[in-house]
Amino acid sequence: MSWPVLTGPRVTLRVLTMADVDAWLAGDDEAQQRWFEAPGPAPRENVVRLVETSRNSWETSGPKRHWAIWLDGILAGGIDIEDRGQGSAYLSYVVFPPSRRQGVAAESIPLVTTWAFTAWPITRAVAVIDELNTASRSTAERAGFLFEAVADPSEYGESGRMLRYVLPRA
Numbered sequence: 606m607s608w609p610v611l612t613g614p615r616v617t618l619r620v621l622t623m624a625d626v627d628a629w630l631a632g633d634d635e636a637q638q639r640w641f642e643a644p645g646p647a648p649r650e651n652v653v654r655l656v657e658t659s660r661n662s663w664e665t666s667g668p669k670r671h672w673a674i675w676l677d678g679i680l681a682g683g684i685d686i687e688d689r690g691q692g693s694a695y696l697s698y699v700v701f702p703p704s705r706r707q708g709v710a711a712e713s714i715p716l717v718t719t720w721a722f723t724a725w726p727i728t729r730a731v732a733v734i735d736e737l738n739t740a741s742r743s744t745a746e747r748a749g750f751l752f753e754a755v756a757d758p759s760e761y762g763e764s765g766r767m768l769r770y771v772l773p774r775a
């Protein structure tokens with residue numbers, strides 16, 4: 606089965622394989638743990654499960670599609686989008702510390718939203734972001750998302766005050 610590889614000027618997005626587990630583990634850090642509310646560094650089995658569920662979702666045309674982000678041959682992070690029905694698909698992203706502040710998220714987000722607007726009958730992409738996560742809020746805004754409202758608890762699993770940013774279909 607061939608799964609989409611998305612390419613920008615500098616980044617390449619492709620589906621994770623088991624060969625990427627160690628590189629993914631090496632990218633973990635406190636910022637990632639804080640904003641995804643992980644109790645500590647991800648155990649190896651969680652990353653193995655991420656690879657398995659990600660590949661399974663592509664195989665079965667599931668609602669969530671995940672890509673690893675590569676920059677100059679280095680695993681730089683990951684990004685996923687989930688079709689939750691009612692015209693909305695929810696985006697989530699992480700860039701690993703050595704690759705931050707180089708425009709990796711800024712380049713990757715439009716590749717994924719463009720893919721989703723083409724593949725799915727959605728009218729908007731949504732990002733739910735902790736109001737204290739200034740890096741992620743700036744990143745969403747840079748990608749054209751606009752603050753819409755405080756998110757509904759049904760939209761997220763984290764604690765804290767979460768904000769809904771929306772990118773409408775062009």
Ligand SMILES: CC(C)(COP(=O)(O)OP(=O)(O)OC[C@H]1O[C@@H](n2cnc3c(N)ncnc32)[C@H](O)[C@@H]1OP(=O)(O)O)[C@@H](O)C(=O)NCCC(=O)NCCS
Pocket residue numbers: 636637640697698699700701704705706707708709710711712733734735738739740741743744745747
């Ligand atoms: C949020 C995150 C994905 C940003 O990735 P990145 O590749 O470093 O972001 P970019 O370099 O593409 O920056 C995009 C915009 O956000 C801004 N930005 C990025 N990090 C920032 C920071 N720490 N503080 C303030 N602004 C920041 C950039 O300046 C840029 O805006 P500009 O082009 O107008 O200058 C990354 O910091 C991360 O993985 N954080 C931990 C996990 C996380 O919070 N994920 C999101 C959960 S909702």
